[in-house]
Amino acid sequence: MPSPTPAHTKLPAAIWVLGFVSLLMDVSSELIHSLLPVFMVSVLGASMLTVGLIEGAAEATALIVKVFAGALSDWWGKRKPLALMGYSLGALTKPMFALATGMGMVVAARMIDRVGKGIRGTPRDALVADIAPPEARGAAFGLRQSLDTVGAFLGPLLAMLLMLLWANDIRAVFWAAVVPAALCVALLAWGVQEPERAPQERRTNPIRRDNLRRLPTAFWSVVALGAVFTLARFSEAFLVLRLQQDGLPLAFTPLVLIAMNLVYALGAYPLGKLSDGMDHGKLLAWGLVPLVAADALLAWSGQGPAAWLGVALWGLHMAATQGLLAAMAAHTAPADLRGTAYGMFNLVCGVAMLAASALAGLLWDQLGARATFSAGMVLALLALGGVLVLMARGALAPPRHHAPGTHPGGGAP
Numbered sequence: 001m002p003s004p005t006p007a008h009t010k011l012p013a014a015i016w017v018l019g020f021v022s023l024l025m026d027v028s029s030e031l032i033h034s035l036l037p038v039f040m041v042s043v044l045g046a047s048m049l050t051v052g053l054i055e056g057a058a059e060a061t062a063l064i065v066k067v068f069a070g071a072l073s074d075w076w077g078k079r080k081p082l083a084l085m086g087y088s089l090g091a092l093t094k095p096m097f098a099l100a101t102g103m104g105m106v107v108a109a110r111m112i113d114r115v116g117k118g119i120r121g122t123p124r125d126a127l128v129a130d131i132a133p134p135e136a137r138g139a140a141f142g143l144r145q146s147l148d149t150v151g152a153f154l155g156p157l158l159a160m161l162l163m164l165l166w167a168n169d170i171r172a173v174f175w176a177a178v179v180p181a182a183l184c185v186a187l188l189a190w191g192v193q194e195p196e197r198a199p200q201e202r203r204t205n206p207i208r209r210d211n212l213r214r215l216p217t218a219f220w221s222v223v224a225l226g227a228v229f230t231l232a233r234f235s236e237a238f239l240v241l242r243l244q245q246d247g248l249p250l251a252f253t254p255l256v257l258i259a260m261n262l263v264y265a266l267g268a269y270p271l272g273k274l275s276d277g278m279d280h281g282k283l284l285a286w287g288l289v290p291l292v293a294a295d296a297l298l299a300w301s302g303q304g305p306a307a308w309l310g311v312a313l314w315g316l317h318m319a320a321t322q323g324l325l326a327a328m329a330a331h332t333a334p335a336d337l338r339g340t341a342y343g344m345f346n347l348v349c350g351v352a353m354l355a356a357s358a359l360a361g362l363l364w365d366q367l368g369a370r371a372t373f374s375a376g377m378v379l380a381l382l383a384l385g386g387v388l389v390l391m392a393r394g395a396l397a398p399p400r401h402h403a404p405g406t407h408p409g410g411g412a413p
Helices: 013-033 036-043 047-075 080-099 103-131 136-166 170-176 177-191 218-231 237-244 254-275 280-300 306-333 335-367 368-393
Strands: none
Touching: 013 036, 013 080, 013 103, 013 136, 013 170, 013 177, 013 254, 036 047, 036 080, 036 237, 047 103, 047 237, 047 335, 080 103, 080 170, 080 177, 080 254, 080 306, 103 306, 103 335, 136 177, 136 254, 136 306, 136 335, 170 218, 218 280, 218 306, 218 368, 237 254, 237 280, 237 306, 237 335, 237 368, 254 280, 254 306, 280 306, 280 368, 335 368
16 A cells, blocks of 8 residues: 555644744743844944854854764664753753853853753654654654744744833843743653654664764765755844844844744745655755845845845745755664764754854954855855755655655664
8 A cells, every 4th residue: 555645644743742842942042042142242242253153153062962962862762861851951041141241151051052952952853753754754844843933933022022011121031031941841741752662682882983884875965965054044143133233123133033933934834845745956946045035135235125025035945944954864864873863964064053153253343244144145056056966966856755664764764
């Protein structure tokens, strides 16, 4: 009997729960992050280069930690305990932002928070891939990403409302972030049951050379694409600073991330579902077009309809590409090395994020905002060229779906 098509495959309830776990943590994180760039520059006196280095190092730290968290989850055979540890660590750091009186505390809080993200991210994504039917992984990742992004939309919206209600008291808003973080940890602890995995005869280090050799060329092509995409898309902190620099009032700066994440949230699930039956290369290529346009608009203007259109197009790019790259990594990696594969993917992307954000901050300090976004446009065009080359070689075709109970990488799906 043929395997069910994505249109008729029902996603397990645990995928929805994991999506709402991500939603709650993103509400908490974005309550802080939507105001943090302005807090660092306006209250603590940080330079743009400092903001770029902190944001780049923070995200790179999260992505690099994912390597070891993913490998540990493969070796241990458990995903949920590591995810729970990472979410708990993130929740515990939220009060540090409210208590910060200097850049040292902010840097410490940001780094510890991102270590928590690194610990939870890969096991959580591997858990999504373990639970979801292989023929509907694009939809599963799209749904989780969409709910995650709803949180990234609600967080800045709540931050803006609280800033207006509490007369621009940023520290009070930071304290409010503690509540959804605590709810997130509770929901994961009691709402998700990890599926049983087939017992292994002998546990080995997943990062051993012979195991890494089992990761196919198709997987490393996805890794290379992820790195190039990350280089072309620096931290969203620069979107906030671009519009704030050109006159957006402090209380309304969260509107930047609200607009971006609203588009992201609305597009992530339908585009993820579309990717299950569409040529991956075409979707990636079309997903880069909005990024090129966003950079061009933001290089030209930091205010008015053009700037806000640029912010929305940035979100459309994220919706079209982020869930798809995660699904492509799952499709191309063996099931028993899925956590390690996500870790390697994120390691490379972490280094790219650090370089991209540091370059963005340096260009802004030396040449202004226009140079930062112009450089992003050039890198996005280079990424588009790389996708077109891979498409011409037939390297980005959608995977063939296998009958239930089987998986091209071996082992249980």
